[in-house]
Amino acid sequence: MAGPMASGHDSRLAVDFCGLRFSTPLVLLSGCVGFGDEYTRVEGFSHADAGAVCLKGTTLAPRTGNDPHRLAETPDGMLNAIGLQNPGVDALLDDILPALDFSETRFIANVSGSTVEEYREIARRLDDSPIDAIEINISCPNVREGGVEFGNYPEPSARVVAACRAVTDKVLITKLSPNQADIADNARRCLEAGSDAFAVINTVAGMAIDAGTRRPVLGNNRGGLSGPAIKPVALLKVWEVHQVCKPHAAPIIGQGGVACGRDAIEFLIAGATAVGIGTGLFYDPLLCPKINREIAEYLDEHGMENVAALSGSLEWNE
Amino acid sequence: MNRRKNTAAIFAERARVVGQQAFDAGQYVLKLHAPRCAAAAAPGQFIHLRCAADLPLRRPYSILSADAAGGEVEMLYKVVGEGSRRLAACRAGDELDSLGPIGNAFAPSPERPNLLLVGGGVGIPPILFLAARAREDAAANYTPLVLMGSEIPFPFDVTDSSLPFAGVANGTRATMAALERRGIAARLASGRGFAGCYRGHVGGLARQWLDAAPPEQLAATAMFACGPAPMLQDIARIAAQFSLPCQVALEETMACGVGGCAGCSVAVRDDNGGIAMKRVCVDGPVFNARAVFG
Ligand SMILES: Cc1cc2nc3c(=O)[nH]c(=O)nc-3n(C[C@H](O)[C@H](O)[C@H](O)COP(=O)(O)OP(=O)(O)OC[C@H]3O[C@@H](n4cnc5c(N)ncnc54)[C@H](O)[C@@H]3O)c2cc1C
Ligand SMILES: Cc1cc2nc3c(=O)[nH]c(=O)nc-3n(C[C@H](O)[C@H](O)[C@H](O)COP(=O)(O)O)c2cc1C
Numbered sequence: 001m002a003g004p005m006a007s008g009h010d011s012r013l014a015v016d017f018c019g020l021r022f023s024t025p026l027v028l029l030s031g032c033v034g035f036g037d038e039y040t041r042v043e044g045f046s047h048a049d050a051g052a053v054c055l056k057g058t059t060l061a062p063r064t065g066n067d068p069h070r071l072a073e074t075p076d077g078m079l080n081a082i083g084l085q086n087p088g089v090d091a092l093l094d095d096i097l098p099a100l101d102f103s104e105t106r107f108i109a110n111v112s113g114s115t116v117e118e119y120r121e122i123a124r125r126l127d128d129s130p131i132d133a134i135e136i137n138i139s140c141p142n143v144r145e146g147g148v149e150f151g152n153y154p155e156p157s158a159r160v161v162a163a164c165r166a167v168t169d170k171v172l173i174t175k176l177s178p179n180q181a182d183i184a185d186n187a188r189r190c191l192e193a194g195s196d197a198f199a200v201i202n203t204v205a206g207m208a209i210d211a212g213t214r215r216p217v218l219g220n221n222r223g224g225l226s227g228p229a230i231k232p233v234a235l236l237k238v239w240e241v242h243q244v245c246k247p248h249a250a251p252i253i254g255q256g257g258v259a260c261g262r263d264a265i266e267f268l269i270a271g272a273t274a275v276g277i278g279t280g281l282f283y284d285p286l287l288c289p290k291i292n293r294e295i296a297e298y299l300d301e302h303g304m305e306n307v308a309a310l311s312g313s314l315e316w317n318e
Numbered sequence: 319m320n321r322r323k324n325t326a327a328i329f330a331e332r333a334r335v336v337g338q339q340a341f342d343a344g345q346y347v348l349k350l351h352a353p354r355c356a357a358a359a360a361p362g363q364f365i366h367l368r369c370a371a372d373l374p375l376r377r378p379y380s381i382l383s384a385d386a387a388g389g390e391v392e393m394l395y396k397v398v399g400e401g402s403r404r405l406a407a408c409r410a411g412d413e414l415d416s417l418g419p420i421g422n423a424f425a426p427s428p429e430r431p432n433l434l435l436v437g438g439g440v441g442i443p444p445i446l447f448l449a450a451r452a453r454e455d456a457a458a459n460y461t462p463l464v465l466m467g468s469e470i471p472f473p474f475d476v477t478d479s480s481l482p483f484a485g486v487a488n489g490t491r492a493t494m495a496a497l498e499r500r501g502i503a504a505r506l507a508s509g510r511g512f513a514g515c516y517r518g519h520v521g522g523l524a525r526q527w528l529d530a531a532p533p534e535q536l537a538a539t540a541m542f543a544c545g546p547a548p549m550l551q552d553i554a555r556i557a558a559q560f561s562l563p564c565q566v567a568l569e570e571t572m573a574c575g576v577g578g579c580a581g582c583s584v585a586v587r588d589d590n591g592g593i594a595m596k597r598v599c600v601d602g603p604v605f606n607a608r609a610v611f612g
């Protein structure tokens with residue numbers, strides 16, 4: 001396993017993700033940490049506390065995103081409708097990637113498109129870049145013409161994956177939508193199409209209404225729900241996708257509402273190899289070291305050798 | 319292009335509530351012991367506060383004053399919803415998760431030492447902070463002139479001013495007592511007809527002073543404003559009409575508060591006339607009025 005070696009972490013926390021070494025199972029999630037350097041504004045924050053960092057969703061051309069408001073607080077969570085504001089793949093390749101410190105953590109690009117061709121073209125350009133892996137976002141609920149059209153159905157999802165697979169040898173992670181009838185079937189088709197791994201789940205489609213004005217709170221009307229409110233949904237979806245992935249040893253980045261060590265541990269038990277943190281970081285920018293510590297304590301308490309031993313250890317009631 | 323790493327200038331602190339002072343209409347001045355934030359804070363910057371354990375998204379509040387030596391910062395806020403309601407229930411000794419200071423700051427220039435400072439409603443705090451810091455800046459020789467508007471009773475002691483304010487009618491003499499004591503000229507506006515206040519929007523008051531100012535004084539003047547969007551738009555229009563530089567502090571809903579989520583982005587005009595998306599939290603909250611309002 002090649003990878004950042006400098007980290008002073010407990011080696012029991014390290015996980016193998018499709019041959020990439022993550023120094024801890026924590027992954028900072030796409031759209032929550034900009035293009036990698038934003039949280040370094042906070043004293044005490046270090047990328048080295050996460051095994052990997054997913055960059056903001058990137059499209060072929062720059063996008064300005066949705067009109068305000070883009071955020072709404074909801075019980076135990078929040079809605080967002082950013083609309084994939086990003087500078088486009090050329091800026092990612094020319095300006096952003098060269099400035100990232102790959103000795104600290106793994107960086108994963110997050111790709112979005114309106115057509116299969118757009119996904120393919122971005123993946124093709126990223127193939128010849130230092131990025132560690134490519135996450136295919138076929139599940140963004142905030143762009144009408146975009147990924148959600150693909151991600152809610154297995155057939156078009158598989159077409160996007162196959163198109164990307166054809167142009168890159170990078171590790172391909174498919175980010176699955178919870179807003180579909182059968183996530184396991186979708187995962188199966190994406191595996192066949194060449195996906196190496198999965199991110200489960202993206203946000204749950206939702207809306208907030210201002211009763212005073214009788215209008216949706218979000219400029220985009222609809223948004224994606226994240227945070228602790230979606231954790232139970234996410235845990236079940238991770239378990240369902242894990243049943244598909246297990247025979248192929250395809251890893252999952254479990255995500256949705258992780259806000260403490262217990263949450264992360266539950267995702268690992270459900271079948272995740274790594275655990276994503278998005279909204280939880282808004283609550284506490286210094287969350288990662290705390291979760292790392294709590295996972296290590298759990299391993300001690302339960303006499304477990306490493307995080308891998310915890311992954312998929314759920315005892316299903318027969 | 320090689321981007322420099324950000325400097326770690328935002329501090330996560332357990333801030334201790336020193337005290338709160340209640341004013342009319344659900345307005346409070348909250349004093350927190352947050353020494354690292356206090357040492358670094360500049361006018362225009364804000365603090366991101368977790369108002370209650372079960373309300374994990376933070377609320378942004380402008381810094382009203384910062385005392386580096388005492389390690390204390392003050393905020394002035396109005397109860398408008400659940401977060402501020404919970405904040406108002408905090409007592410001395412309570413602790414709150416805080417992140418700060420965040421954002422850029424107002425940037426006055428010694429070339430234009432007359433600072434026409436305009437604050438409306440909950441936009442008043444950064445304006446008062448700027449007035450205080452400008453007065454303390456011995457090197458620059460600034461003259462802060464403060465105009466404040468509110469449609470609810472002002473959250474401070476009001477007194478009659480004996481400091482001159484050119485152009486403003488004699489009847490308009492109400493000022494903030496604390497500013498008067500420091501020798502900073504100020505006047506108040508309200509549509510509510512409070513005694514001694516200019517009746518109308520604070521922009522009207524600004525216009526009176528500008529109309530009376532001789533050209534050489536205008537050439538030495540810059541405007542700074544914070545308040546509700548219609549007020550800022552009005553101030554931006556006035557500044558453009560008098561060809562004055564103007565900086566405005568904006569508000570937008572936030573999640574991360576540190577530049578990570580792009581949830582607080584607003585469209586501003588860049589130098590080439592194109593549209594650029596800027597985050598209110600870290601690219602702002604202070605922007606050039608012309609870039610925002612055209
Ligand atoms: C940079 C900045 C500085 C601010 N300074 C001050 C200040 O000095 N004094 C003051 O009283 N208020 C200030 N505000 C507004 C203040 O943040 C809101 O009043 C507060 O967030 C309301 O929270 P709530 O839970 O009481 O209200 P609710 O309406 O219940 O809040 C619901 C959600 O919307 C968000 N929200 C509501 N109103 C605003 C708003 N105007 N701006 C941003 N987010 C909002 C809240 O943070 C919360 O996430 C500032 C806002 C910004 C962006
Ligand atoms: C503000 C915001 C922006 C997001 N942007 C993206 C994005 O660009 N691409 C993507 O695949 N997921 C995006 N997501 C989804 C997150 O990566 C994550 O899957 C989801 O929020 C669930 O995790 P959480 O509950 O820990 O936040 C975004 C989420 C938030 C809150």
Ligand code: FES
Pocket residue numbers: 571572573574575576577578579580581582583597598599600
């Ligand atoms: S609040 Fe997240 S970028 Fe400004």
